[in-house]
Amino acid sequence: MRRRLAAGLGIGAIAALALAGCGQVGGGSAGGGDGGEKDGPLTMVTVVKITGVGWFDRMEVGVDEYAQESGNDARQEGADDASPEKQIQIIQDLIPQAPDAITVVPNSPEALETVLGQARDQGIVVVAHEAAGIENVDIDIEAFDNQSYGAQIMDNLGECMAGKGEYVQFVGGLTAKTHMDWVGGAYDQQQAEFPDMKRVEDPVESKEDENVAYQRTKELLAKHPDLAGIQGSAGTDVAGAARAVQEAGLEDQVCVMGTSIPSVAKKYLSDGSIDKIFFWDPAMAGKAQLKIAELLVNGEKIEDGTDLGIEGYESLQALDGYDNVFVGDAAVIVDKDNVDEYDF
Helix, strand or coil: CEEEHHHHCHHHHCCCCCCCCCCCCCCCCCCCCCCCCCCCCCCEEEECCCCCCCCHHHHHHHHHHHHHHHEEEEEEECCCCCCCCHHHHHHHHHHHHHCCEEEEEECCCCCCHHEEEEEEECCCEEEEEECCCCCCCCCEECCHHHHHHHHHHHHHHHHHHHCCEEEEEECCCCCCCCHHHHHHHHHHHHHHCEEEEEEEECCCCCCCCCCHHHHHHHHHHHHHHCEEEECCCCCCCCHHHHHHHHCCCCCCCCCEEEEECHHHHHHHHHHCCEEEEEEEEEHHHHHHHHHHHHHCCCCCCCCCCCCCCCCCCCCEEECCCCCEECCCCEEEEEECHHHHHCCC
């Protein structure tokens, strides 16, 4: 049975693609939630942070499933590194093709504001994920409340560390809004509940790269010989950190936890190099973004209680403090005891 996070969370990342040849969107006219159902299949493109990593490979499964189930023309695009500039170029290339919708997982929400505004000005529906606070989108959909998710990770990390000792936090990038929300929520929880723990570095960037996380963890272990905890945010962070911990023979001394998926983390969970991972199914998140876009193109509204018919997104809730952010209840905790229940 899947282990959902605490109920409070319910409301609250290749084959490289040439940027100039992102492919053509087939057939559809520009949409935009004009109040009427569109004739024929919709055309939709999901733009992810980076391709060729397990997290977004899994999201593409959801995009493909959505296309098969809905009959709409949906596909996924991404660059070969986590560069906001490359994401901007992909979206700029898509706008003249006039898809009905673009869904996006931004590397930097701030950097994408202008180009997403340009897309919306052309009547394209825009849906974001992992970008609470972004303005130039119709809806941002989150798997859960991000601050609460970070606090839940810290509760588990604090328990593993017996409430004391030094720790560090990784983010894919300092501009990755959700990653910063997670580590911020975790840090606030540590300050409130685990006063004998100490964060010894500001959040460390991995650039969404397992090898970068590995190298920086090696450096951190040398710099801080009493390091007892590591929190990861990008899907590759804990795997990179675990490799360094494993090589140093510190599986029993350093607690490693954070966001990842079983296929990336399993071999490290088995020997204790990773203690727990936290995630939501990227495939379901991919489908949720596209389903929201479909509803908006067809003139429907997203509101409290909206059921997308997708696991974890059966009753969306508006996130306090925002006018365009909705959250699901899609979080899962996995350790070595239940990792075999997941096939991705």
